[in-house]
Amino acid sequence: MDDKYKNEFGVFAERPKVEKKIYDGKYIFLGLIIFFAVVTSPLWQNLGKAIPAPVPKLDTPAIQKLAEKDRKCVQPLAFMRANHMQLLDTWRTEVVRGGNRDFVGPGGVKYTASLQNTCLDCHSNKAQFCDQCHNYVAVTPTCWGCHLDMTQKLAEAK
Amino acid sequence: MLEKALVGSKRYYTLLAILAAIFGVGFLFYLRQLTFGLGITGLGRDVSWGFYIAQFTYLVGVAASAVMVVLPYYLHNYKAFGRVTILGEFLAVAAVSMCMLFIVIDLGRPDRLLNVLLYPTPNSVLFWDMVVLNGYLLLNIFIGWNVLEAERNEVAPPGWIKPLIYISIPWAVSIHTVTAFLYAGLPGRGFWLTAVMAPRFLSSAFAAGPALLILLCLIVRKYTKFDPGKEQIQTLAKIVTYATIINIFLFFCEVFTVFYSQIPEHMQHFTYLFFGLHGHGKLVPFMWFSLLGMIFAALMLVNPNNRRDEKKLAVLCGLVIITTWIDKGLGLITGGFVPNPLDKITEYWPTVPETFITLGVWAAGFLILTILYKVAVSIKEEIGA
Amino acid sequence: MSINRREFIRIAGLSTLVGLGGKTAWELLLPGQVEAQLLPKANALAAKRWAMVVDMKKLDEATAKKCIDICHKVHNVPNLAVPNDPKVKMDPADVNRWQIKWIWSDHYHNAFPGQEHEYVQDRVQAMPFLLLCNQCNNPPCVRVCPTQATFRREDGIVMMDMHRCIGCRYCMAGCPYGSRSFNWRDPRPFIKQENPTYPTREKGVVEKCDFCAERLAKGQMPACVEVAGGALVFGDLGDAKSKVRETLKANFTIRRKPELGSNPQVYYIV
Numbered sequence: 099m100d101d102k103y104k105n106e107f108g109v110f111a112e113r114p115k116v117e118k119k120i121y122d123g124k125y126i127f128l129g130l131i132i133f134f135a136v137v138t139s140p141l142w143q144n145l146g147k148a149i150p151a152p153v154p155k156l157d158t159p160a161i162q163k164l165a166e167k168d169r170k171c172v173q174p175l176a177f178m179r180a181n182h183m184q185l186l187d188t189w190r191t192e193v194v195r196g197g198n199r200d201f202v203g204p205g206g207v208k209y210t211a212s213l214q215n216t217c218l219d220c221h222s223n224k225a226q227f228c229d230q231c232h233n234y235v236a237v238t239p240t241c242w243g244c245h246l247d248m249t250q251k252l253a254e255a256k
Numbered sequence: 257m258l259e260k261a262l263v264g265s266k267r268y269y270t271l272l273a274i275l276a277a278i279f280g281v282g283f284l285f286y287l288r289q290l291t292f293g294l295g296i297t298g299l300g301r302d303v304s305w306g307f308y309i310a311q312f313t314y315l316v317g318v319a320a321s322a323v324m325v326v327l328p329y330y331l332h333n334y335k336a337f338g339r340v341t342i343l344g345e346f347l348a349v350a351a352v353s354m355c356m357l358f359i360v361i362d363l364g365r366p367d368r369l370l371n372v373l374l375y376p377t378p379n380s381v382l383f384w385d386m387v388v389l390n391g392y393l394l395l396n397i398f399i400g401w402n403v404l405e406a407e408r409n410e411v412a413p414p415g416w417i418k419p420l421i422y423i424s425i426p427w428a429v430s431i432h433t434v435t436a437f438l439y440a441g442l443p444g445r446g447f448w449l450t451a452v453m454a455p456r457f458l459s460s461a462f463a464a465g466p467a468l469l470i471l472l473c474l475i476v477r478k479y480t481k482f483d484p485g486k487e488q489i490q491t492l493a494k495i496v497t498y499a500t501i502i503n504i505f506l507f508f509c510e511v512f513t514v515f516y517s518q519i520p521e522h523m524q525h526f527t528y529l530f531f532g533l534h535g536h537g538k539l540v541p542f543m544w545f546s547l548l549g550m551i552f553a554a555l556m557l558v559n560p561n562n563r564r565d566e567k568k569l570a571v572l573c574g575l576v577i578i579t580t581w582i583d584k585g586l587g588l589i590t591g592g593f594v595p596n597p598l599d600k601i602t603e604y605w606p607t608v609p610e611t612f613i614t615l616g617v618w619a620a621g622f623l624i625l626t627i628l629y630k631v632a633v634s635i636k637e638e639i640g641a
Numbered sequence: 642m643s644i645n646r647r648e649f650i651r652i653a654g655l656s657t658l659v660g661l662g663g664k665t666a667w668e669l670l671l672p673g674q675v676e677a678q679l680l681p682k683a684n685a686l687a688a689k690r691w692a693m694v695v696d697m698k699k700l701d702e703a704t705a706k707k708c709i710d711i712c713h714k715v716h717n718v719p720n721l722a723v724p725n726d727p728k729v730k731m732d733p734a735d736v737n738r739w740q741i742k743w744i745w746s747d748h749y750h751n752a753f754p755g756q757e758h759e760y761v762q763d764r765v766q767a768m769p770f771l772l773l774c775n776q777c778n779n780p781p782c783v784r785v786c787p788t789q790a791t792f793r794r795e796d797g798i799v800m801m802d803m804h805r806c807i808g809c810r811y812c813m814a815g816c817p818y819g820s821r822s823f824n825w826r827d828p829r830p831f832i833k834q835e836n837p838t839y840p841t842r843e844k845g846v847v848e849k850c851d852f853c854a855e856r857l858a859k860g861q862m863p864a865c866v867e868v869a870g871g872a873l874v875f876g877d878l879g880d881a882k883s884k885v886r887e888t889l890k891a892n893f894t895i896r897r898k899p900e901l902g903s904n905p906q907v908y909y910i911v
Contacts, residue, residue: 173677188679194802197794198679199858211679215838240843244803246717248837293844294808295825300738304813304823364808364823364845371788371807382787382811443781443901444817520755597819597898598747598772599754602738 152230158222172203172216186213186241214245222249257405260634261627267479268630275623282616285609286361294364296609303593303604305362307614310589312358314464314581315621316435317457319351319392321465323428324495330421336487339636342407343476343484344469345400346628348428351465352393354621361613381437388431395424400628408635432457439592447525447592450513456506457584462499464580466492467573474570476629482636493569497557500576504550528601529591536594536601539586546582549575684860689879690797691776691852692906693866694888697768700872705746705769708865708873712744712850715864717841719831726830741822743850744773744865752909753897765911771865771873774799774820774850775897775905782812782821791847797878797906798852806846813847817901821849878906 103113120126161169171178173185189211192198201211210216221227224247232239289296299306325344328334360366377383399421406413436454439445470492473484514522527533529543553575562568595601606614681687713720721736746769750757753770780799782791790805791812813821824844832841839855842848852875853863861867866875876885894908 190804192679194800194804195792196679197685197854197858198681199685200680200682202678202680204677210682214840243843244840246835246837246841248835293824293826295735295739295844300825301740301813301819301822302738304810359809362809364810364847365806365843368788368805368807371790371805375788375805377787377789380785380787380811382785382809386787438811439814442785442815442817443903444898445814592814597754597817598751600751 149234152234154227154231155223156221156227158220158227160220160222170207171220172201172207172209174204183239186217189213213241214248218247218249224249257401257408257631257635260631264630268626271626272623275619275626278619279616279623282613282619285612286616288609289361289613290366294362296607298605298607298610300602300604302596302600302602303590305589305593306604307585307606307610308358308362310585311614311617312355312362313435313457313588314584315351315354315358316389316432317461317580317584318465318468319348319355320428320432320458320461321469322348322396323425324462324466324492325469326421326428327425328491331425334491336485336491340469340473340484340488340492342400342404342632342636343472343629345396345403346632347465347469347472347625348396349393349400349628350621350625352389352396352431353624354617355389356393357617357620358614361617381434381441385431385434385438388427388434392424392427392431395420395427399424400632404632404635408639410639429458432461439588444597445592446519446521449522450510452506452510456503456510459499459503459506460580460583463496463503463576466495466499467576470496470573471570471577472629474566476633480633480637482633489566489569490563493557493563493573496573496576497554497563500550500554500557503580504554507547524595525591528594529587533595534601536603538603538605539590542582543587546579546587549579550583553579682858682860686857686860686862688796688877690778690877690906691857692797692876692878692885692908693773693776693852693863694874694885694892694894694908694910695771696872696874696888696892696910697765697770698910700769700771700869702746702769704869704872705771707868708771709742709744709746711864711868713742714834715836715839715853715856716743717828717832717836717839718743718848719828719841720833721831723833724831725833729830739825741824741828741848743822743848744771746771753895756895768911770909772818772820772897773865773907774852775818775903775907776850776852778904778906779902781815781817781901781903785811785815787811794854798854799849800851800854801848803840803842803846803848808845808847810847817898817903818905821847823847 103110156169173181178185189201190213193211199211201209203209218224228239285296297306297308322344325337325341329337329341360369363369372383372386399417402417403413433454436457439448440450440453442448470489473489473492477483511526514526524533528536529539530547531537532540553572556562556568556572557576562572590604594603712718718741721731721739721741722733724731749761749765749768749770751770752772776797776799778797780791780793783789783793783799786792787809788805788807790802790807791799792802793799808823810823813823824842824846827844829841835841853861853865856863863873863875866873874884874888876883878885880886888910889908892910894910896905896908899905
């Protein structure tokens with residue numbers, strides 16, 4: 099009795115022999131190959147090409163005007179590099195929803211919490227300073243749909 | 257079970273191809289809407305909801321009407337409906353899917369859709385609508401699929417499905433009630449500010465949904481080996497009859513309150529829809545066709561001889577579907593927005609892109625419906641039901 | 642103990658890692674030793690309840706136009722009738738449908754529907770009633786918004802958070818005053834001269850007047866009030882000695898559709 103095979107359909111004399119075979123294997127493997135080729139195509143395209151890491155520049159007129167010791171961002175460089183998006187996200191929530199529009203940075207220095215009016219005042223080189231890095235890491239921040247980069251236009255007007 | 261959807265006759269594939277093609281065209285127009293904005297529709301600052309939201313409202317009704325086959329079968333042990341519950345449930349799945357697509361295509365910022373979940377807001381009826389619609393979709397998928405699978409294996413459905421079935425009954429009522437509450441609680445819109453809106457929604461839903469189900473049953477019988485059954489269709493026909501009559505009755509309750517009280521904020525919308533206002537009356541012929549057509553259908557359906565003749569029944573069901581669709585799909589939303597809160601009139605009519613996007617969503621819904629019905633019918637054929 | 646900069650960065654980095662975001666990092670720091678903080682500006686105007694009185698006896702057509710123009714200018718509100726690219730031809734019907742207005746003027750009959758009668762004074766018939774968001778105490782738009790993109794501030798201002806709006810337009814259906822506008826298309830090609838200090842909007846969101854929240858925050862009165870030459874009185878209802886309270890005490894005022902229970906906070910002297 100013990101060597102009989104049982105499954106949900108009943109009890110059988112022996113385990114049914116099923117031929118081990120992949121049906122339509124040709125199509126399956128061809129499909130898999132095409133799929134992997136498409137998915138990995140960006141890697142192949144860039145193979146062997148060296149794309150230099152962006153170097154954001156701080157040579158804007160507003161920053162140049164500042165004395166060396168005053169050339170500080172609202173937070174330390176390392177923090178800004180890693181967390182500027184969180185900072186801006188906090189700013190927008192606090193400004194719009196909390197009505198808190200002053201940002202007190204290290205040492206009690208006050209800044210108006212505003213991308214358009216504070217950040218861009220110093221970093222008037224948006225294309226070089228912001229876009230270059232964002233393009234490099236392939237992110238598209240939605241800020242610029244509303245917030246205006248007027249630095250170019252204002253400079254032309256002057 | 258899904259494998260049943262992959263093999264079919266040439267006719268089945270042709271139908272899928274046609275629906276996919278319509279969906280594709282609609283999708284192309286939707287891409288245009290994504291780049292340009294909702295300005296490609298006929299909407300504007302005065303009539304800020306239109307065709308999309310109207311279709312959504314209509315289809316919530318179609319989805320809710322599945323309860324009309326589920327309730328008699330499970331609560332009253334009306335055995336005959338056992339044959340068609342799966343058709344009702346799968347119709348609900350397709351209808352709710354369309355509802356969700358219509359909501360998404362109506363958003364100005366669909367990329368931010370998840371904000372509704374990130375910032376849940378219980379004081380917004382739209383939040384609750386999201387909850388009940390998603391819940392209803394899941395309920396019907398789970399129930400329909402499991403019961404059908406059990407039927408295929410010729411065993412009783414799993415025990416845990418029973419409570420879900422009982423929950424799905426009030427849940428069906430809730431989806432259309434909450435949808436009515438979207439409109440019925442807005443202070444400045446006299447046309448919608450009425451307590452009979454939810455009952456009226458339900459009655460027109462229980463007319464239109466089962467009417468559509470009858471047509472689908474007739475189609476299934478004609479083109480497959482599965483017959484949903486004469487008795488089933490006759491019972492559904494009775495439901496359609498009385499729901500249509502109740503719907504007309506509630507409409508006249510509304511008309512009485514509005515016109516006997518003579519309050520302008522409530523009257524002017526009806527006046528606009530049925531007689532035109534200050535020379536604007538795009539919808540007048542449609543509204544009269546809808547009202548008179550519905551009355552005619554109800555009168556004909558009351559006569560059992562007309563119901564028993566399935567050809568006549570099909571035509572009358574078609575009429576019920578069209579007239580209730582005009583009532584909700586054209587009149588309800590536009591009528592609420594005209595005249596606007598500043599007593600000005602801007603008329604609304606869907607544009608060509610808007611119409612194609614709408615057709616695309618309907619095609620997507622019928623694609624889902626076709627596939628689900630193919631599975632259900634194949635299994636019914638297989639077990640020789 | 643004090644937390645040095647390196648520690649602060651570490652905490653900020655950690656909280657980023659677990660998805661808490663920057664603000665939490667600041668809150669993790671000991672009180673009194675925070676390295677960063679957000680506060681209202683020292684010169685911000687504050688109130689228990691902001692409100693406005695529109696004195697129609699003082700408001701003429703020219704002043705009304707001044708108010709509208711300055712508001713739409715400082716807030717980058719597009720004028721769809723005048724595209725920046727002269728080659729773009731706008732259908733007047735589209736201009737009317739897509740119009741965005743934060744403040745506009747309308748006839749007595751449209752401002753106060755149901756109030757008019759056959760024999761209304763000519764003087765009143767001719768008045769350009771300035772209409773704007775009523776900043777209701779019990780705002781239907783806030784009640785219906787599914788994401789709290791529109792919300793009521795403590796001081797009564799009904800704000801829009803453009804970052805959060807999903808464009809469902811439920812608030813437009815909810816507003817009984819037609820005070821809300823939707824961006825049916827990209828507004829930028831219709832803004833003649835952008836105010837560089839204020840953002841524009843994107844297509845797909847709803848906007849409206851917010852009593853110049855951005856100006857109040859800097860200690861300035863709303864833009865329309867500044868140019869109205871006394872025809873618009875703005876102030877704090879919570880302060881019995883404020884100009885709005887005195888004006889309301891000294892004059893008979895009416896409000897738009899008060900019977901709806903939304904409790905509008907823009908009052909009219911006729």
